[in-house]
Amino acid sequence: DAKTTQPTSMDCAEGRAANLPCNHSTISGNEYVYWYRQIHSQGPQYIIHGLKNNETNEMASLIITEDRKSSTLILPHATLRDTAVYYCIVRASQGGSEKLVFGKGTKLTVNP
Amino acid sequence: GAVVSQHPSRVICKSGTSVKIECRSLDFQATTMFWYRQFPKQSLMLMATSNEGSKATYEQGVEKDKFLINHASLTLSTLTVTSAHPEDSSFYICSATDRGLSPLHFGNGTRLTVT
Numbered sequence: 001d002a003k004t005t006q007p008t009s010m011d012c013a014e015g016r017a018a019n020l021p022c023n024h025s026t027i028s029g030n031e032y033v034y035w036y037r038q039i040h041s042q043g044p045q046y047i048i049h050g051l052k053n054n055e056t057n058e059m060a061s062l063i064i065t066e067d068r069k070s071s072t073l074i075l076p077h078a079t080l081r082d083t084a085v086y087y088c089i090v091r092a093s094q095g096g097s098e099k100l101v102f103g104k105g106t107k108l109t110v111n112p
Numbered sequence: 113g114a115v116v117s118q119h120p121s122r123v124i125c126k127s128g129t130s131v132k133i134e135c136r137s138l139d140f141q142a143t144t145m146f147w148y149r150q151f152p153k154q155s156l157m158l159m160a161t162s163n164e165g166s167k168a169t170y171e172q173g174v175e176k177d178k179f180l181i182n183h184a185s186l187t188l189s190t191l192t193v194t195s196a197h198p199e200d201s202s203f204y205i206c207s208a209t210d211r212g213l214s215p216l217h218f219g220n221g222t223r224l225t226v227t
Contacts, residue, residue: 036218
């Protein structure tokens with residue numbers, strides 16, 4: 001079973017920041033938070049991951065609370081192409097053979 | 113970045129026939145590959161985990177004799193849907209990882225339609 005809880009859907013205006021929350025209150029000390037997104041009829045695309053520090057890359061920023069029980073994915077300037085289902089996943093290792101268990105995700109719709 | 117290629121992207125077959133789907137890691141050696149299935153408007157469900165050179169590990173409820181997985185090399189895993197039926201119609205997606213590679217990367221999926 002997925003160990004995360006996300007809102008079912010969110011809307012965002014084009015050009016504005018999209019903030020996608022995720023609750024993972026039972027996360028263990030060795031578990032990372034991963035974010036993927038899936039655009040319709042494509043395979044999931046990796047976005048970002050982190051353990052306890054905030055992370056930023058060319059796609060997004062990840063803010064993890066100090067108690068690690070929740071996180072927020074931030075798309076700083078959402079575009080129409082960011083419309084997708086966003087999955088927040090906890091995973092026990094940074095690499096290796098640990099599988100990803102997907103929950104229902106958040107369907108983000110970016111509106112013009 | 114890491115690339116995972118999946119082929120074919122779409123396939124239509126008649127009921128009772130078998131279909132093979134290939135998953136290749138193009139720029140890294142995939143010691144482990146995962147196969148997922150996704151029905152319309154649902155999330156991805158893990159079917160099985162395959163490690164190079166050994167038998168696949170199937171998730172509960174997935175028939176290993178129906179969904180044959182072969183991971184014969186570090187760059188190729190195949191999923192064969194045997195004696196396909198209309199209820200096997202789905203979106204099949206593979207992902208791959210190297211022990212030292214983070215994170216998992218996914219193929220673009222195969223849309224299987226069984227008529």
